[in-house]
Amino acid sequence: MLNKMTTNIIKNYKIASIPADGIGPEVVNVTIDVLKSLQQSLKTFELEFTELDWGTARYKQTGEYMPKDGLDILRKFDAGIFGAVGAPDVLDHISLWNLLLAIRGPMQLYANVRPVKTFPNVPSPLSHAKQGDIDWVLVRENSEGEYCGQGGRTHRGQPWEAATELAIFTRVGIERIMRFAFETARSRPRKLLTVVTKSNAMRNGMVLWDEIAAEVAKDYPDVACDKVLVDAMTVRMVVNPKSLDTIVGTNLHMDIMSDLAAALGGSIGIAASSNLDPTRQNPSLFEPVHGSAFDITGKGIANPVATLWCASEMLNWLGETEAARILLQAVEETCSQGICTPDLGGKANTKEVAAAVAAQIKKIAGVS
Numbered sequence: 278m279l280n281k282m283t284t285n286i287i288k289n290y291k292i293a294s295i296p297a298d299g300i301g302p303e304v305v306n307v308t309i310d311v312l313k314s315l316q317q318s319l320k321t322f323e324l325e326f327t328e329l330d331w332g333t334a335r336y337k338q339t340g341e342y343m344p345k346d347g348l349d350i351l352r353k354f355d356a357g358i359f360g361a362v363g364a365p366d367v368l369d370h371i372s373l374w375n376l377l378l379a380i381r382g383p384m385q386l387y388a389n390v391r392p393v394k395t396f397p398n399v400p401s402p403l404s405h406a407k408q409g410d411i412d413w414v415l416v417r418e419n420s421e422g423e424y425c426g427q428g429g430r431t432h433r434g435q436p437w438e439a440a441t442e443l444a445i446f447t448r449v450g451i452e453r454i455m456r457f458a459f460e461t462a463r464s465r466p467r468k469l470l471t472v473v474t475k476s477n478a479m480r481n482g483m484v485l486w487d488e489i490a491a492e493v494a495k496d497y498p499d500v501a502c503d504k505v506l507v508d509a510m511t512v513r514m515v516v517n518p519k520s521l522d523t524i525v526g527t528n529l530h531m532d533i534m535s536d537l538a539a540a541l542g543g544s545i546g547i548a549a550s551s552n553l554d555p556t557r558q559n560p561s562l563f564e565p566v567h568g569s570a571f572d573i574t575g576k577g578i579a580n581p582v583a584t585l586w587c588a589s590e591m592l593n594w595l596g597e598t599e600a601a602r603i604l605l606q607a608v609e610e611t612c613s614q615g616i617c618t619p620d621l622g623g624k625a626n627t628k629e630v631a632a633a634v635a636a637q638i639k640k641i642a643g644v645s
Contacts (some may be wrong), residue, residue, distance in 0.1 A: 289323040290595055293357035297332035299569025300579035301360020307631035308584040314635040315604055318642040322597050331376060333364040342376040348383055351560060356591050359564035365571055381419055384559040386552035388457045389417035393538040397613040399621055403541055410519040411542050414461055417531030418454040419552060421445050424528040446482035448489060455493040457555055458525035462500045465523060472504045473526035514541060539566055544620040546580030549587040561594055563587040577626040580618040582608055585634060607637035
């Protein structure tokens with residue numbers, strides 16, 4: 278009779294690194310260092326990083342932010358970490374539409390997920406907010422709506438020059454993001470979903486949004502669901518944050534609301550986001566919300582927490598749930614000890630925060 282042997286299979290993941298512009302390289306590079314330290318401590322997985330030189334520097338040299346076969350290149354990876362895109366001497370709509378949106382739309386990364394919560398001992402601007410009041414997941418429709426790219430300009434330079442920006446809402450686009458949001462809410466302890474809308478003024482697309490939300494809700498009787506107008510939502514987030522848990526909204530609405538949420542959580546420097554293809558036909562892309570921040574580029578004070586949180590979300594998406602938990606726990610404990618960059622009231626620099634997180638990982642993992 279053959280002896281039964283148990284072998285531990287270590288999974289290997291190919292990760293695309295796209296640091297791009299501004300503080301992107303600073304936060305992405307230290308995050309990769311932390312991830313390497315994490316995999317060394319746990320020895321349960323391996324990450325193989327490949328850096329892609331897509332960004333404004335490449336655009337200035339070649340006229341392209343990424344090569345024409347960029348999407349085919351990305352599809353060879355299991356996931357990607359993205360830094361930030363944008364430079365002061367290139368118009369924002371050029372940089373955004375030629376890189377980040379050129380990836381999100383064609384690859385159907387239709388669910389943008391942005392977790393927000395306050396860390397212990399890291400104060401929120403809301404003086405009345407208690408620990409645990411802000412613990413949200415914001416789900417943003419990421420492929421259509423107000424950012425569908427439809428519209429145009431006519432009669433340029435004339436007094437009657439006109440510009441149109443069309444918001445397109447499709448049944449398939451709304452239904453799939455609603456189902457994703459309900460599934461997300463169902464997976465969380467409170468099982469509570471708030472649908473953000475503006476159907477009182479936008480009587481076509483947003484009314485369809487509301488109708489489909491109500492239809493999908495019937496399939497999730499265990500999830501409590503309410504509907505709030507986007508303007509009233511800004512008030513509710515500030516006045517009654519503990520009344521919220523999972524939130525779903527359109528591309529534009531959640532782009533704005535998630536920045537407010539990040540600020541209420543302590544700083545936009547800790548705001549992470551995931552651009553997900555829930556079908557898993559394409560690799561998902563994980564990026565901090567803070568942007569290129571050229572005003573602090575090169576000063577060494579960029580907050581790496583958002584990108585580290587992105588890395589935790591990436592590990593979770595890849596199925597490395599224990600590694601994801603340890604990484605996020607290490608980030609929280611580091612910040613709670615006061616080892617923070619200036620935006621969170623600390624005096625540490627980017628590399629010092631990352632090094633402290635790596636050291637905390639070893640403590641949690643029991644590695645001497």
